[in-house]
Amino acid sequence: MGGTKAFYGAIAILSGLVLVIYWGMMVVWGSGSWLHGTRSLRLGPIYVPVLLLGLATLVVLPAFVLSVCRLMQIRGRFLRWTGLPGASCAMAWQALCLAALVLVFDTPWSGLFRTDWAEVFRKAGKPAMIELDDDNLNYPALPLQPVDYYAWSVYDLDGREVPMASFRGKTLFLNFWATWCMPCRSEMPSVQRLYDAAKDKGVAFAFVSREEADTVRAFMKAEGYTLPVYLAKERPPAFMAVTGIPATMIFAPDGQLVFRHTGAAAWDTPKTIAFLGQLTGVP
Known part of the structure; x- marks a missing residue:
C-alpha cells in the first residue's frame, strides 16, 4: 500500500508541476495569438507550440486528477469506484510514457547545457528580431543608363x-x-x-x-x-x-x-x- 501511495503521489506532484510551469510560462513568456492557435513558447533551445502543449495536457491532466482521486480513495476519502484503480494506473503510465518520449526524442540536451539561461530569461517574452541581410539588394550599375523598352x-x-x-x-x-x-x-x-x-x-x-x-x-x-x-x-x-x-x-x-x-x-x-x-x- 505504501508503494502505491508513493507512486500516485509522485505522479500527482510531477504532473501538477508540469502543467503549472508550462502553462504559466506560455502565459507569461509566450508569443502569438491564443485565438488563432499561433501562441508558442520559445526559451533558448526549447520550443513548445500551444497546440502541442494542449495535446500533452489531454494526457497529463487526467493523470493528475485520477492520481489525486486514487490517493483520496486509498485514504478512504473518496467513493469506492471500482474502476478508479485501473483508470488511474493506465493514465499514470501513459503520462510517464509521454514524458519518456519527450525526454528522449524532443529534448535538445546539448543546447540546454550550452545556453546562457540568464540571457534567455532576460529576453523572454520580447518579440524576436528577424536577422536581415543585404543579399537581395541588387543595386544597378552607375551611372544609370536609359532603359529602352523596345530592345527585344x-x-x-x-x-x-x-x-x-x-x-x-x-x-x-x-x-x-x-x-x-x-x-x-x-x-x-x-x-x-x-x-x-x-x-x-x-x-x-x-x-x-x-x-x-x-x-x-x-x-x-x-x-x-x-x-x-x-x-x-x-x-x-x-x-x-x-x-x-x-x-x-x-x-x-x-x-x-x-x-x-x-x-x-x-x-x-x-x-x-x-x-x-x-x-x-x-x-
Missing part, C-alpha cells in the same frame, strides 16, 4: 519576328497573358472591346503569350477574338519582368512606361479610353 522582339503566329521597336512612336497597350490563365480569359472580352474602339485612334496593341502558336491560334479562333497576338520565344528582358499574369503595360509615344497593372480588369470603360486618348492626342 516577339513573333507572330506564323513565326515571323516582330521587333518591339516597330511600335515606337505609338501609344502601346502591351498585355502578357496565357490561354490557361482564367483571369486572362475573364478580361479578354473587355480587351477586345477596347481594341475595337481604339485601334484606329493611334493606339497599338500587342498581346504576348509564351505558349505554342497552335495553342494560341486555336483559342483565338474558338473564342472569336481578333486581337493581335504574339509569342515570346524567350523570356522578356529583366526590365519587362512581371510577377504574374495577366500583366498590362501602357507606353507613351515617346517610349516612356506610363502605366502597369497586374491582374484582370475591365479595360473598355471610359476611364481607360480617356487615358489612351490623352496619350495619343486623339479623343
Whole structure:
C-alpha cells in the first residue's frame, strides 16, 4: 500500500508541476495569438507550440486528477469506484510514457547545457528580431543608363519576328497573358472591346503569350477574338519582368512606361479610353 501511495503521489506532484510551469510560462513568456492557435513558447533551445502543449495536457491532466482521486480513495476519502484503480494506473503510465518520449526524442540536451539561461530569461517574452541581410539588394550599375523598352522582339503566329521597336512612336497597350490563365480569359472580352474602339485612334496593341502558336491560334479562333497576338520565344528582358499574369503595360509615344497593372480588369470603360486618348492626342 505504501508503494502505491508513493507512486500516485509522485505522479500527482510531477504532473501538477508540469502543467503549472508550462502553462504559466506560455502565459507569461509566450508569443502569438491564443485565438488563432499561433501562441508558442520559445526559451533558448526549447520550443513548445500551444497546440502541442494542449495535446500533452489531454494526457497529463487526467493523470493528475485520477492520481489525486486514487490517493483520496486509498485514504478512504473518496467513493469506492471500482474502476478508479485501473483508470488511474493506465493514465499514470501513459503520462510517464509521454514524458519518456519527450525526454528522449524532443529534448535538445546539448543546447540546454550550452545556453546562457540568464540571457534567455532576460529576453523572454520580447518579440524576436528577424536577422536581415543585404543579399537581395541588387543595386544597378552607375551611372544609370536609359532603359529602352523596345530592345527585344516577339513573333507572330506564323513565326515571323516582330521587333518591339516597330511600335515606337505609338501609344502601346502591351498585355502578357496565357490561354490557361482564367483571369486572362475573364478580361479578354473587355480587351477586345477596347481594341475595337481604339485601334484606329493611334493606339497599338500587342498581346504576348509564351505558349505554342497552335495553342494560341486555336483559342483565338474558338473564342472569336481578333486581337493581335504574339509569342515570346524567350523570356522578356529583366526590365519587362512581371510577377504574374495577366500583366498590362501602357507606353507613351515617346517610349516612356506610363502605366502597369497586374491582374484582370475591365479595360473598355471610359476611364481607360480617356487615358489612351490623352496619350495619343486623339479623343
